[in-house]
Amino acid sequence: MDVKKRLKNYNLSVLKTVGKGTYGNVYLCENRDNALLTIVKDIELNFKLQDHKQDIANEVKILSSLDHPNVIKFYACYYAENHVMISMEYATSGNLAEYMYQRCPKLLPQQEILFYFCQVLLGVNYIHSQNIIHRDLKAENILLTGKNGVVVKIGDFGISKMLASAKKTSTVIGTPYYLAPELCEGKPYCTKSDVWALGCLLYEMCTHKRAFDAETLVGLVKAITSGSVHPIDLTTYDRSMQDLVDSMLSILPDKRPSIKELMGRTVLLPDIYTVYLDAGNEELLHLRIKELMMFT
Template identity: 45%
Template sequence: MEAYNVIQHLGRGTYGNVFLCEKIHNKQKVVMKKIQCETTSEIIIQAKNEAKILKMLKHPNIIEYFDSYFRDNEFHIIMEYAQHGTLYEYIKVNKPDLLSKEFVISTFTQILLGLDQIHNKFIIQRDLKTENIFLSGPNRNVVKIGDFGISKTLQNIDKTKTTIGTPNYLAPEVCEGKPYGRKSDIWSLGCVLYEMCALERLFSGPMAKVIMDIKSGVKKTIPIYQYGHGVQNIVNLCINVDPKRRPTTKSLLAHAEVIPMHASLMVNLANYCFPRLS
């Protein structure tokens, strides 16, 4: 078991407090999530579930799991530290006029690659949003999916029914309490893509309006002059109210807007680096 120094409190995750720490022996920075054992058994179950799922997922576009253990009446999860924070923070703090198309397509493709690995493992992320997309690398050019506290392993079934997640990103079938599967993550992915392009959430406002707009399949247009009709097409495909008509991660990776970036990322991944983005 590693020994760590706590550097600072980063905030709260789905449950528990999150700290930036460093390993004493080599000064490597890591993230430590601490969950009090006095909390409800359900929270501890979720924390163990997150550790179990993270351990299953080894991919450059997913936050890496290092360790988990009980100590001092707390459950600890040790994870990779993404030094540039979340995509949500990047948009909110920088308040750019618009993100470059290269950044948007690269970020989207890397999220898609991570999500493809998640779905290949028969897991639903269930809370895909800009707050759970982390930026790493020297120039914010490495993108990682994190926070698997409410993720679900499908095991021998294709769908689940628990209504859970962040309301602004919920798929219609989740809002309606219907069985749902991996296509619910595709809906959330479309919401994230729209948010990167428009710098605002696709569904926002009072909760009743958000749910009504989601169930009715409200569509909005991104800045076409910046991103083109191809990116708008991806958004529209992802937020189809019929989950059967939404694409899979594999079909999205074959989309004309994604193929060149996918190929570039695969070449650079083979060389253990990613292209620099402005």
Template identity: 35%
Template sequence: MDKYEIIKMIGEGAFGKVFLAKGKVDNHQSVIKEINLTKMPVKEKEASQKEVILLAKMKHPNIVTFYSSLQEKNKLYIVMEYCGGGDLMRRINMQRGVLFDEDQILAWFVQISLGLKHIHDRKVLHRDIKAQNIFLSNNGMVAKLGDFGIARMLNNTMELARTCVGTPYYLSPEICENRPYNNKTYVCKYMFAWMLSSTI
């Protein structure tokens, strides 16, 4: 962590914090996710390690870029791309009821769909697609899918998952009914989440 200077904390969760930082050598801004491993149950520790592995595999313009990870003093640090436009939910709230331009909505929808296709082609389910996990570039034109904390790797595209995870507002019918689900479930779930968020 000596290579980075922390600018400010930009988020906090149950097991960690998210910081805006810049490189001491190149002044390049990035996001550092700090995960405290000391009080974390074994399953969550494994999920954090899996997130690092998954992020390292994802190379796509519509997925938040993974830079590096390191572990120091029972803390895991994940260094990622900084998206200066914040998350989509924040952007929706900033509209204060004013509708987005239809072309902008379609552009974001296509971009996230392309990011989603990229991860599904690699047999990964995101499992928590929502406006808070979609990040925007500085000018707000480019949308990127982020936060792979509860993503799951499938052995093949036909394998069905059974674990009930995700944000309750955006759960698909299969998950609510405790039925198996696959990548098709998550495409529908994303579309539903997008429609719900866009009407706020």
């Protein structure tokens, strides 16, 4: 059965394919009952679905309970044949990776970076407060929405990786540029692994370059476990921004700050306060970014 027929059974019409990934395809759909636009991840599984259906349902149930203006809302999970289809909120303005690419090679002003990064921190802080680890934080998974694209939504949790792990594959898929050193050593994910990934994200926002890069996976792991990165441009950014990156990219997880500790840093606190008050409010956030850009 093709995807259109599978989704039709759940009153969803496929409008277009928006992505093809390692674990399945992503579609923009319309709910025929209420005309709501939704993103549907269609993940094909190569194991007997009934053996893992409860694990998948439990994971999606947890994600569906999340309610925060900076976190993508999960709507439902559908099962058909050997497919799992996850329906979630549609972010209308792309993602942070695309946003940075459009601005490259010009460096983003510090205040603009903080405006977006602080919204990310608020979302991750909420996720961690619910005892959830994201597991796949990267620029492509930081979504932007609203008519002006100024509202940040954290999406694409590591559920795809969880599902893939049920396939019992040991193959490393893709190049894990945001992978923390402890994960390279085979240790489990923890909240500090998310903090490492956010350090990589902040570095990328400041430089348009990956914090760690190499031509081979072995070379990348070596670069990550060495923990050394080129400094950001201190003629453009305050020293406190470099200190922030350095603290988040500490080799030892215990040396990295928690998200709560990060939000209390002097360089972040004013913007944290502002985006917290305006969280999810498209109009207020748009006014705020316009004000910031006037003084850069």
